[in-house]
Structures are given as structure tokens and as C-alpha cells.
Amino acid sequence: MDIIISNSSQEPIYEQIVRQIRNQIVTGRLQGGEPLPSIRNLALQLNISVITSKRAYEELEREGLIVTIGGKGSYVSSQNKDHLREKRYGIIEEKLAVVVKEAKVLGIRLQELEEMLKLVYEEA
Amino acid sequence: MDIIISNSSQEPIYEQIVRQIRNQIVTGRLQGGEPLPSIRNLALQLNISVITSKRAYEELEREGLIVTIGGKGSYVSSQNKDHLREKRYGIIEEKLAVVVKEAKVLGIRLQELEEMLKLVYEEA
Amino acid sequence: MDIIISNSSQEPIYEQIVRQIRNQIVTGRLQGGEPLPSIRNLALQLNISVITSKRAYEELEREGLIVTIGGKGSYVSSQNKDHLREKRYGIIEEKLAVVVKEAKVLGIRLQELEEMLKLVYEEA
Amino acid sequence: MDIIISNSSQEPIYEQIVRQIRNQIVTGRLQGGEPLPSIRNLALQLNISVITSKRAYEELEREGLIVTIGGKGSYVSSQNKDHLREKRYGIIEEKLAVVVKEAKVLGIRLQELEEMLKLVYEEA
């Protein structure tokens, strides 16, 4: 479980955790059935409150990416690979749509965006 | 001054105003030297608090897009057209970079992003 | 807002709140657009922690029954009447299905259940 | 002794056991006097802790459905058939009453519940 959190980020801590674990699941770095650290353990590791780690797990459970069994712990849900692939694309497509929408408002053409994309991709 | 406010949006009201005025300036819909509605007037138009419209203008002034002259009002800064064009691109490039960075983390290739971009652009 | 909570109930407090507000919405006692008490106010009224009232509202928001606007408050979502009617039936149908399933396991016939239902309905 | 345990269920394991054994007794699948597996044996079969199987038996004993004789084992209590029949009905009637009570709160009429019951019974 490699998770890095920034206290100075605008993004809430629990969201940072959700995003990173979500990414590890949809990319297959965390496999179905694999146990996650207990909320207390994670809280210790990241030096945050138990409440905050719990909240992250709750959100992941709501998304169906993990299952939490009371008194036992939390585990990565077993999911179809295609399903994960779809999710992976969906995450980006959604965010891309927001940017593209504003780009259109600013009168930027598709061709310009394509050039921008190539540039940004190499630098990223 | 066409500005549309959504009270139920997660985006703060002052941010909605900033974004919309900023876009109108960098696209040239608002020309350099043009007067903006007074803080009070804008607040009345949008049915929001004066504090909120004030905060929006402060932010725009910080970005150098408008100037406020005490006792007279606020005006769009006169800017080089190339400069505006750069700004317009910069706004999008910045946001695009964030999305592309996460896409890379998720192992999505440039080619896939390009296809996604075309799709999203047409739908947007 | 008539809400009664029992500290001695097995049902968590936030669930009691969710259930009662949900029922008031789907039955039309709380109309679309109507403001709900602030989480702090509700906490005071019910003599519970702010966290607990907040949690209830979060759940209701997740179900799409209310909308919460940061810094303003929470409001009942405007919903189609048919939609609400469906929800009202769905809530009961789901719970009824659980009971009927176990009744079948116990070898109780439909006719017996129908008699039981009449009896129970009058006593309830 | 056919018992199926789900670790991921919200229902506690000991409750799952209690419910299934109870149902087998009140339906006559387990006859009065019949020996039950020992606590240790049951724990082995179901791959659970001895504490859990013990707790299940304790609960069943409290309900008067089984008797445990120290050093010998546990046996199904001998009960009048009418008594069992009553119990069988009582279990369902109790649960049905809870659902019907909420249905009344939601303004659902007896006739509607009867229709719902027929539908649900066939699907169950």
C-alpha cells in the first residue's frame, strides 16, 4: 500500500486516499480479494485520524471497489477485468470532458487541443 | 455582462463569477478599457451579497485582468492580444495537464487519449 | 420536522433520522424545495452530536432525496410525484421480500401469509 | 446439518447459524432428541471460531430449542408439534408486523400490500 498524502493540498485527505487506492485497484496493482490495511493501521501509517481513513474506505465501498467485513477488515472487490478497464477510462473521460467544455467556451479548436495534448503528455 | 449563477453548484459563487468574466476577457468579448458593473450593481443583478461580488473583482484584479479605480469603478485592463491568447491557452493547458497526469498514472496511452479527446470534443 | 429518536434502539441514531425524513419526503409531508433544519439546529433539537445529524443528511443526499448547499443549508429535492410513489412502494417491497423469503423457507403458504397480513395490518 | 455461512453478510455469523438451525427445528427437519454436532465439530465444519459456534448454541438454548448436557453434547428439545407450528408462525408474524407498521406509516393500504405480497411470494 503506497499512499502519499499532503496536508497542504486543497484536496481533502480522505479524497487523496480514495483516489490513490481507486487508481491502484482499477490498474490492477491491487488485485481482487487482496486485504487492505485496517483503518487503524492505515491511520497510523499516514499519521491521520482513524475517522479519516474510515471515511476513505466508506467511499470506496460505496463505489463498489472494496468490501468491508465488520470485525475482519476490508478487501478489494473481485471485479471483471473489462469492468475495471471501463472504470479506468470513465474516470479520465469525465475529467477530460470538463476541460474540453471550457476549452470550447474559450473558442479553442480541436486541432489546437490535440497539439496541446501531445505537448502536455510528453511533459507529464 | 452575461453571468449565470448556480446556487446549487459546488463551485463557489465568487469563483463562478471570476471564471465567467475571465473567459469573456481572454476571448475578447470584454475589450480593454471597457467598464464593468459596479460591485453593488453586480450584486443586485445577480442577487448576491456585495461581499461576494467584491471578492470576485479582487481575484480578477490580482490576476491583472481588471483594474479598480477608487471612487470611479472597475475596468478591463488593456492587454496585448497575443498576451490574451497566451492566457487563454494557459488556462486550458494547466487544467489539461492535471487530467493527463492522472491518465498517465492509470496507464492510458497518448493514442487512447487522442481518441477520447475527439469523442469528447464532439459531444461537448 | 417531527423526528423522534430512541437512544436505546438497536437502530443507529443517524439511521432513525434518515428513515423518518425519508418517509416524510416520499409521503409528501415534506415538499420539494422545502428547507430542512441546519445540521447544527437538528443536533440541538434532538440533543445529539452535529456529526450524527450531518451523517444522516449525507445519506439522504446520497439517495437523492435532499440537496445540501455549502454555507446555505439543506433542501428537499424536487421530485416527480410518480417517482416518489415508486420509491414509497420500493421501500416496503424490499423489506417484504425478505420476510416472505424466510416464510417460504419455513414452509408457510401464500394463503397463510395473506391471513396473517390481514390480522397484522389491523393490529398495527 | 446443512448450514451455509457467508462471511461477507452483514448478519453476524452466530446469528446465521441460529437462524438456520432454528428454522430446521421448527420445520421438523431436525427432530426432538436428535443430537447436534459438538461445538468444536461445528466450528471445524464451518471453519469458524469455537467461540462463535458456542454462542450460537447458547442462543438456541436460551430460546428453549435445544438442550446442552455437559460432557455429552447438545440435543434438539422435544416439543409438541403444535408448539413448533406456533413458533414457526410467530417468527414470521413478528417480522411481518415490523414491515406492515412501516407500510402504514407510508400510507400504503391493505389492498396494495396484498397485491405486493402475491407478487413477492411468486418471485421469492
Place this chain on the structure above:
DNA sequence: GTGGTCTAGACCACC
């Protein structure tokens, strides 16, 4: 004033 986030600490049920 409002909600959003985070903390530290507590008690409970289950295993």
C-alpha cells in the same frame, strides 16, 4: 450564520 474537514477519544459487537 452555514456546511466541510479533521482530530482525539470513547463504547460497543463480533471474532
Place this chain on the structure above:
DNA sequence: GTGGTCTAGACCACG
């Protein structure tokens, strides 16, 4: 040991 619930109190952004 685990998670589930609840508390009291804090700081922040927004309006």
C-alpha cells in the same frame, strides 16, 4: 484484534 457508532470540540471557506 477488527469495524460501527457516537461524542465534543476545533479550524476553515463561503456568504
